[in-house]
Amino acid sequence: MTVVGGGHNGLTAAAYLARAGMSVLVLERLGHVGGAAVSASRFTGQPARFPRYASLVSVLPQQVIDDLGLDVTLASRPTSSYAPVLREGDPAGLLVERPEGEATNASFRELTGGDDEYEAWCAFHRDVGELAAVVAPSLLEPLPVERDVRGQVSEEVWRDLVTSPLGEALRRRFTDDTVRGVVASDAVIGTFASLHDASLAQNRCFLYHRIGNGTGEWRVPVGGMGALTVALERAARDAGAEIITGAGVSCITAEADAAEVHWHDGATQRSVLTRHVLANVAPWVLRILMGEGEDAETKPQGSQLSINLLVDRLPRLRSGADPEVAFGGTLHVGTGLGQLEAAYAEAAAGRVPSVVPGTVICPSLTDPSVLGGAPEGTHTLTYVGMHLPAALFDADRDATRKLAVERALAAIDEHLEEPLATCLARDAEGNPCIESGLPQDVEADLAMPGGHIFHGDLDWPWASNRARLETPAQQWGVQTDVESVMVCGSGARRGGGVSGLGGHNAAQAVLASR
Numbered sequence: 001m002t003v004v005g006g007g008h009n010g011l012t013a014a015a016y017l018a019r020a021g022m023s024v025l026v027l028e029r030l031g032h033v034g035g036a037a038v039s040a041s042r043f044t045g046q047p048a049r050f051p052r053y054a055s056l057v058s059v060l061p062q063q064v065i066d067d068l069g070l071d072v073t074l075a076s077r078p079t080s081s082y083a084p085v086l087r088e089g090d091p092a093g094l095l096v097e098r099p100e101g102e103a104t105n106a107s108f109r110e111l112t113g114g115d116d117e118y119e120a121w122c123a124f125h126r127d128v129g130e131l132a133a134v135v136a137p138s139l140l141e142p143l144p145v146e147r148d149v150r151g152q153v154s155e156e157v158w159r160d161l162v163t164s165p166l167g168e169a170l171r172r173r174f175t176d177d178t179v180r181g182v183v184a185s186d187a188v189i190g191t192f193a194s195l196h197d198a199s200l201a202q203n204r205c206f207l208y209h210r211i212g213n214g215t216g217e218w219r220v221p222v223g224g225m226g227a228l229t230v231a232l233e234r235a236a237r238d239a240g241a242e243i244i245t246g247a248g249v250s251c252i253t254a255e256a257d258a259a260e261v262h263w264h265d266g267a268t269q270r271s272v273l274t275r276h277v278l279a280n281v282a283p284w285v286l287r288i289l290m291g292e293g294e295d296a297e298t299k300p301q302g303s304q305l306s307i308n309l310l311v312d313r314l315p316r317l318r319s320g321a322d323p324e325v326a327f328g329g330t331l332h333v334g335t336g337l338g339q340l341e342a343a344y345a346e347a348a349a350g351r352v353p354s355v356v357p358g359t360v361i362c363p364s365l366t367d368p369s370v371l372g373g374a375p376e377g378t379h380t381l382t383y384v385g386m387h388l389p390a391a392l393f394d395a396d397r398d399a400t401r402k403l404a405v406e407r408a409l410a411a412i413d414e415h416l417e418e419p420l421a422t423c424l425a426r427d428a429e430g431n432p433c434i435e436s437g438l439p440q441d442v443e444a445d446l447a448m449p450g451g452h453i454f455h456g457d458l459d460w461p462w463a464s465n466r467a468r469l470e471t472p473a474q475q476w477g478v479q480t481d482v483e484s485v486m487v488c489g490s491g492a493r494r495g496g497g498v499s500g501l502g503g504h505n506a507a508q509a510v511l512a513s514r
Contacts, residue, residue, distance in 0.1 A: 001294070001510065002027065002261050002272055003250050004289075004405075005280030007035025009489045011232035012503030013278050015068050018239035019510055022239040025272060026236065027247040027263050033233050035280070035446060036453065037498050039224030039370070042308055042435055045428025047372030048380050049306045053442065053453070055361060055382050058212035058310045059499035061140055070231040074219035077366045079329030084319050084415035085111070085336070091318035093417065098217070098329065106358060109364075112258035120173050123185070127157045128210050136214040136460055137209070139494055140500055142475040143463040162460075166203045167195030180337035185359060185386070186210060190453045192303035192389045194344050196335065205218075205460040208496050211461070218330070220366040227428070228498065237245050240312030252277055254291045275512070278488040278506045279480075282448055282455035286480065286487065302439030305356070305385035306406050307481045311426040312333045314362070316417040327362040327381070334358065334411040343387040352392060352400060356408040360387035366403050378425060383408060390439035390450050397440065402425075405436050455491040463493075472512035476505040486510070 001017055003010045006028030018024045032038070036053035057074055065072065080096040094302035095107040108118035134152045137146050166187050170180040184195050187206035196203055210216035221228050237243060244265070251262040253506035254277065261270045279286045284299055294454050314323035334343070334357040362382045364371050371378055385408045393400045411420050424432040439451025448455060463469060463477070473479035475495025478486040488506030489495060495502040 001025070001276055001278070001486065002259075002274040003239060003278045003280060004252070004261060005029075005035065005437075006033035006231060006245065006487060007280050007489060008037040008232055008244060008498060009495070009500060009503035010035075010278070011236050012064065012068070012279035012500040013280070013488045013507045014241040014243070015145070015235040015504075016233060016507035017510060018241040019068070022227040022510075023273070024236070024241040026243040027249055027261065028227055028243065028245045028485055029248045029447065031245050033117070033243060034226060034229035034246065037225050037229050039226040041372070043425075043433040046310055046374065046425060047231060047435060048310055048378065049224045049226070049372060049443070050368045050380055051363070051382060053306070053437075053446070054225055055500045056215060056218040056497045057085050057221055057228065057364065058102050059139075059208060059210070059497045061136075061142055061503065062213060063498070064500045068232070068234060068235040070228070072231040073222040075222050075366050076217065077329045081182055081330045082321060082326040083178055083182050083332040083335065084317055084326070086414065091320075093319040093321050093326070094182065094320070095325070096182070096329070097252070101500050108179070111178065115118055117174060117176050121179060124173050126361065127154070127218070128399055129162055129214075130154070130157050130344040131207070132211040132214050132216060135211050139211075139461060140504055143467075143469065143477045145381070145463050145467065146460070146465050147464045154397050161203060161207065161407060162200075165196045165198065166206055167337070167341075170195065177336040177338050179459060180186070180494045181340055182332055183336040184337050184340055184424055185335045185357070186304070188340060188344075188386050189359070189384060190302070190304055190388065191457065192344075192347070195341060197283055204460060207497050212499075213502070220363050222364075222365075222367045222369060225369050225498070238395060246251065249289060251291075252279075252286075252485065253480045254290065259482075259484045265443060267297065275484065276510050277402055277485045278510070279485060279502070280489040281453070281491075282489070283480075283487060283491040284449045284456065285447060286485070286491075290485070295334055298478040300450040300452035300456040301390045302442060302453060303387060303389040303440065305358070305383075305388045306437040307385070307405060307408060308435050309420070311379050311381060311420070312375065313423050314379055315420055315423050318417055324365060325359065327379070328365050329361075331360040333360065333415060340386070341457055345472050346394060347387045347389055350392065351402050352407060353387055354403060356385045356411050357387060358383055358408055358411065358414065360511040362407045374405075383412070390443075392438055397438070401436060401438055417458075436467065454496040455489060458496045461494045472509040476509040478502070478506040
């Protein structure tokens, strides 16, 4: 058994299969495993560790942690979200606690002028929970078919979340633009789509953000995202898997009952014959490895800007909210529904949005260990901007990056008493501690085509009513056109995010094929 790609899904598959007594070889192109699930110090002379790509964990099932005996702790954040806003020039904000309590109700009432919007919020999330309660338990089982999932939820839930563009439900259910936008943000993080897109890519993205373990809670891995990779690598190695880093796979030749994988170890070209290949690479890349040409028309396109910042103090907000509360969950900036749709329209027209929508998290408030002994008051901030497709940066990458970062920071500064730049810590050379990442950077670092963090637009986590589910690979949603090759990463039917689902499900398909 050969796993191509040592990201968290590849390690998950390797651990399951090695524990089942199979001989497993993992080939990783980089000098380390983990793929997008890594963390490291980013600024010279500053010990604080940052997520390099993925920053929070939601969809990873507790069962995978238990099955593999992973020594990892996922911590809940004290706040769910805070959205600072300006209403007729006056600063305000919308707070959602974890768990929601009177302060949340009061915040809705103060912002919207009554209780109706919070009641609508609660009703909507009950409906989301109804679908999540059906889907979440199925993620580690063979694919259900659509009719079976649909039969377990109400027609209204199915319409609002599955068959109609999510924007329609948000406009029908809510009246406040900020409330709509807080919900809508989960539909467009990493996905370039309008809330009214007929493809429903935004609906699928929203569903994956909300179904993890039936709650959709996004948690902080204690010790940094790399702690999860360390735990998975240990589980795979302890079970007997062989992991080779610096192994760049160049070709996969496959027949129905066997395959040969060719790679270079830095000195010589090597190859291995194997019964199955589990590909923890994007399907677009896998097709190239299997001999197809690069098809520019089908290449995925990422759509995000990431910014890591180290601050020596959390900035004060104009709304008067306690910074440790506001930054204790997900801080939303420029994400009103109207702002999201305006930003999409500008980006679709080839322009950096005038107001860049995004979210900010502060992992160090939940997990101070990532600070590595930095001075008191220091914190790590990670920003993710939306509606910034890779194509925007193609013509003049440096200038467009500079403009996008400036507009992202301006959207944050609008709600602060002091510019974020004045809070930045300095590295050993005296430079401000700030770095940015574009989709092109993700592609260059991780070979994710177009820098798409999900390896491509997400699929529904169920099979269509007419799907062929004859083989184990089809039944688990990991099939390719060749029986000996399966997808085990984010490009699997149930993939995306830090979930382990692709790895678990590919491993189960292999075991069912024996």
